[in-house]
Amino acid sequence: MVVDDHSVNRFLLRLVLERSWPHCTVCEAEDGQKAVQALQEMHHDLVFMDMVMPHMDGIEATQALRASQDPRVARTPVIGLTANVNQQDLARFESSGLNVLMLKPFEPEKLCEQIEQLVYAQATTLRTDTAQA
Template sequence: MIQHQCTVREAADGEKALQTLQDQHHDLVFMDMVMPHMDGIEATRTLRASPLPWVASTPVIGLTANVNQQDLARFEAAGLNVLMLKPFEPEKLCAQIERLLDLRAPSSTTDSATKA
């Protein structure tokens, strides 16, 4: 099994999250739908519209306990890569992270050769 290291940065609201993303490259964003000042829907929309390529292309996993279908559709349409409802299973979250960051190790040399 491959070990990966990560650093987690937390932002209190969507505005602070966007500022953090502009200041430094991040590999992945967990975006909550409900936040003060700027919600996750608007923050994701703004992130996707950024002129900075490292911001606009950052994978975003949206997290919410909201089950209103219209709100969920708006959140997804804002530019999420994945939407996960709370409570979520940690294994499913890890699988999505691996998929988005392509962290899966090749299972054999044949797989590696096929991908080349």
């Protein structure tokens, strides 16, 4: 899922994802509130979250996901995307529950590397959880 209040940013990220993984389905939301609602209704493997949005920003949305009663929602990997980073923001981003924070504009290759690492880590965690059950 791609969450960003700017349609051009959503389009560019969708383009990178669909070119790198042609069979993936990319859903979109234009703010954190809509993203949290959509994620509660349907599982997504990964979320790209803009940090600065109206209604509910990326920090609040990520915290809401992490607080979910549904473990699949709470454990969904979140890659935060931002163009602005200062020390105060960095501390807030780190405490929000993001898996990774990337700066905009991002390099498609670096983004793909992060995706592969997170999805692999998630698959490994799920296999471990299942084996222990």
